[in-house]
Amino acid sequence: MEEGSDYRPWDELIPDALGLIFSNLSLQEKLTVIPRVCKSWGKVVMGPYCWQEIDIEEWSKRCQPEHLDRMLPMLITRSRGSLRKLCVSGLHSEEIFTFIAENAGSLQTLRLRRSEMSDSMVEQFAGRLSMITFLDVSYCGNIGARALEAIGKNCKLLVGLCRNLHPVDTAGKPLEDDEAYAIASTMPKLKHLEMAYHLISTPSVVEILSSCPELEFLDLRGCWDVKFDERFLMERFPKLKVLGPNVIDYYEKYDWDDCSDSSDAFEYLAWEFMAGEMGDFDEDDDDSYYGMWDDEGRLEELELRFYEGIDEDAGPYDWPPSP
Structure with a gap:
């Protein structure tokens, strides 16, 4: 290469380096743009370098079930x-859960929000999730204490465990402490630990605090029957941050600029995927949302992670006014 030349042999970078670069691209770009640039780039996106972390949660909330399958x-x-x-939303078939479990040997973070697995399915596959350090099974209405016990x-x-529920699903129901005790x-x-809108009592929460001495954060928003004295918490658990149980209404503005895949991109991706344009590459071919009003009507700044990812198009998951 001549000295001072602007030429850079990007196609000669080692796959690990290219994979690290490509991991910053959107799902659509990795599947539809990169494979068409050159053979070496196509091989990289076909290999493991780009897919050690798979986050298709936003896309999966808007795609058709057969596309996700x-x-x-x-x-x-x-x-x-x-x-x-792995971050994905709305899984519904036993075949998909089986496939995830069979490929979970190195899996450490797993988000399966709004998925339809059952207690028996979790009991069957939990043994293959032994490397998991963070699990999110929020809004999974078909599982309960049996599944959590198998996971534990x-x-x-x-x-880290996120087991938030939707307030519509728990409104008017009696207390159920079995998940807390599990x-x-x-x-x-x-x-x-996040347990927002659970129908739990103070004794079951005390049991969690006594049994989990390393707990640093506990989300109890919407757990209206939990009553704690602030001085008691500060004296017994000085390192613990508790959010809730009181919830104050606010409106969250979903920032589409933070999402690399626009709605148009989702539609294009689904169409092209179904059209067969995303087949395997043949090498022979050429967190913070702010804005809450305090009890005196003053605007405070408080990070609210519980509502993360919910937007105006979320349909039945729009948040109702707090009690």
């Missing part, structure tokens, strides 16, 4: 056993 196995297969993080007994490295009895290493 085809997309997710394809991406997981590309990871070739190196998958460390098999996922010994678990330090967490307390099987997850002693928890540092981060």
Whole structure:
């Protein structure tokens, strides 16, 4: 190469480096643009370098179920056993859960919000999730204490659990402490726990605090029957941050600029995927949302993570006014 030349041999970068670069691109770009640039780039996006972390949660909330059933196995297969993080929403078939479990040997972070797995399915596959350190099963209405107990007994490295419920699903129902006691009895290493809008009582929460000595953050928003004296918490658990149980209404503005895949991109991706343009590449071919009013009507700044990812198009998951 001549000295001072602007030429850079991008196609000669090692796959690891290219994969690191491509991981910053959108799902659509990795699947439809990069493979068409050159053979070496196409091989990279076909290999595990780009798919050690798979986050298609936003896309999966808007795609058709049959598109998700085809997309997710394809991406997981590309990871070739190196998958460390998976974020997806609305899984519904036992085949998909089986496929995830069979490829979870290196999985550490797993988000399965609004998915339809059952207690028996979780009990069946929990043994294959032994490396999980963070799990999000929020708004999964078909699981309960049995599933959480199976997770706790098999996922010994678990330090973070999100098990938030939707207030519409729990309104008017009696107290149910079984999930809280399942967490307390099987997850002693928890540092981060979210249980917003659970129908739990103060004794069950005390049991969690006593059984999880490393707990640093506890989300109890909407858990109206939990009553704590602030001085008691500060004296007994000085390192613990508790959010809730009181919730104050506010409106969240969803920032589409933070999402690299626009709605048009989602539609294009689904169309092209179904048209067969995303088949395997043949090498022979050429967190913070702000804005709350305090009790005196003054505007405070408080980070609200519970509502993360919910937008005006979320349909039945729009948040109702707090009690």
